[in-house]
Amino acid sequence: MKEKAGIKDIAKQLGISPATVSRALNDKPGVSANLRQRVLAVAAELSFTPNLAARSLVGAATLTAAFMVHQQGFPVASDPFYFVILRGVERALAEAGYHVVLATVGDGAIQADHLRVIRERRVDGAILAGPDIPPALIMSLVQTGMPLVLVDNALERTALNCVLCDNREGARFAVEHLLWHGHRRVAFAGGPISWLSTRERGDGYREAMRERGLETVAVHEDATTVQTGVHAGHALLDLEERPDAIFAVNDAMALGVIRAARERGLRVPEDLAVVGFDDISMAESSHPTLTTVRIAKELMGEIAARRLLELVAWDRDDSGGAGGAGAAGTRADRGDMSEHKMPVKSVVGTTLVVRASCGCTSDAQVRG
């Protein structure tokens, strides 16, 4: 019994050269349709699987992409969010025969390790998810010239491919819904102002408030977790003019706010309406169920993945024509940049999911 089926095994069996087999398998010209069929047949019979290492050694695709997400060490509920995105990414990539390697960038030392992954040419591209990936890391990745797509993040002054959700619109949905149902003192519980999501959702909140001539009040925590949500909730509920509604930048923080309200004997939604953002799976299982802005997480992942595949494809095309695929893309040589290399920013729409925590629906199963 043979150890493993190689390309030359199948060549030998047909009495032809390995080169022809390679061409037949990759749908390259120069092989008669007849022979190609026979090659494919024998390949299937031998259950041949190309050795990826050998293939990528000669410069072909790795068929692997990196998914990078910052893990601050919080053992918290914000995880499921990126997990869902990851699912979308993986599914879309799988359709193209790609696989995903994880790169949970932690603090400090590990970062160097991740640069290794890409420097060793083990991935064709990378998807960077989350607002807390250090810009320095991103820039060093850009320097390598590797195809990159950002998710739920975007660098201001640098043009990168990214996929976002319409944070401002979503925030307006949430706040306007609260205002429509009679709330006036609506406060905002946000995360770090350095995060794009917090800024944009905060903008939407302020816009909606100002259009009604209402004053805005916001607190910002250094992370968006249940714990910081509790903290923010207490801070806002401590105000002299206590808010009657709180819009949290995040479902996790919204849950924290609800807990804070409960800790001081306030009922949600009777005494305080709460609206979150993201629609994580927990939102429909919590008590009360959480009104929130749904974002198509899996779709965002898919879009990012597909965009990345485009970039990879184009990258291979013209690196075949021109010189190396090495460190290109600095500001100077934008002139010779082909059109499809222009970065595109995709933003997906949002939907308000009305549940119990805002008290604005009929089927609210409210119980003390």
Added chain:
Amino acid sequence: MKEKAGIKDIAKQLGISPATVSRALNDKPGVSANLRQRVLAVAAELSFTPNLAARSLVGAATLTAAFMVHQQGFPVASDPFYFVILRGVERALAEAGYHVVLATVGDGAIQADHLRVIRERRVDGAILAGPDIPPALIMSLVQTGMPLVLVDNALERTALNCVLCDNREGARFAVEHLLWHGHRRVAFAGGPISWLSTRERGDGYREAMRERGLETVAVHEDATTVQTGVHAGHALLDLEERPDAIFAVNDAMALGVIRAARERGLRVPEDLAVVGFDDISMAESSHPTLTTVRIAKELMGEIAARRLLELVAWDRDDSGGAGGAGAAGTRADRGDMSEHKMPVKSVVGTTLVVRASCGCTSDAQVRG
């Protein structure tokens, strides 16, 4: 400027042969300490990174492992569980320079794709997490002779490396705690009986009950989600002699049970005590907070990863001595199996985390 630093670049710069450089870099004998230092220096200066493809082509390690988890398509809260395990796995592997590629095995067609990954020799080993990975898939992986470690799963009649938690003990902790505090009609809400976790936790439940001479009552759902938990909750609460406590196989199901209770106007914990299992992050954020059996998820991941690394190391050692690393390990040739190839089953202990949902405490206390 050079495209990329190669091993022969550094050889040239020192006037030596590439072979010596390779030996120096890999700590192999046959290089003077002096020269090795200089090689290392130049390598660092050139920021040399070995090309993984070339290395693994000659049979060296891929420095990559697969993490496989079944995704039934439930967009539910059971996700965070394996996500945490994954974190442990990734951290432990990263320490050894390994990376993780995901393999979210879905239904049917995609499976073949994942076998491709390993057949293409892109990974040195695989970690299979979760009880719902098709045994057929596992067996076909075993056939390949690839190092394998199961997490939260184990095949009965086949000896495989696996890491579990002490399900029976944990279940006893939970049930005995309920019994100690006066509950007598304790029911069990389980998942598929085909799952090891459900069987073992059910065993622990029954043992504890029988020791007190109490009758057992259980329902089994076909998945362990919030939804099925609701269903199970209603089923149990519909019984003539209504349970005064429910032990759920899972935190997700426990949350569902709580919701079911609430739907019929029962208070938790006053009218019904609920205890879960796993201690997912949501357990301490839910309302009421969930009494549950904590299992060291991240630790389990680490243990699995370390075991896998051992297997990989041994695999490479004696495949260097003997013939191929190919499909070995069928039942016949167990005789020549070296000692360390014996499968080991690691089981980590559990801890009962007492919170509000069982009504047995004022503030959180831990027993175990």
Added chain:
DNA sequence: CGACACAACGCAAACGGTTACGTAATTTTT
């Protein structure tokens, strides 16, 4: 009918490392 274009295929050189083997220089052994 001869020159030519083109299709179909083989040959061999890469790709970037690793490693068995050979060889020269040094050390150890008897």
Added chain:
DNA sequence: AAAAATTACGTAACCGTTTGCGTTGTGTCG
């Protein structure tokens, strides 16, 4: 002091696939 063993390094083959180029056979055109 000569033989043997050891050390330190170079040579070259090899891993499995892709690809530029050369070679052969077939059809087409002037």
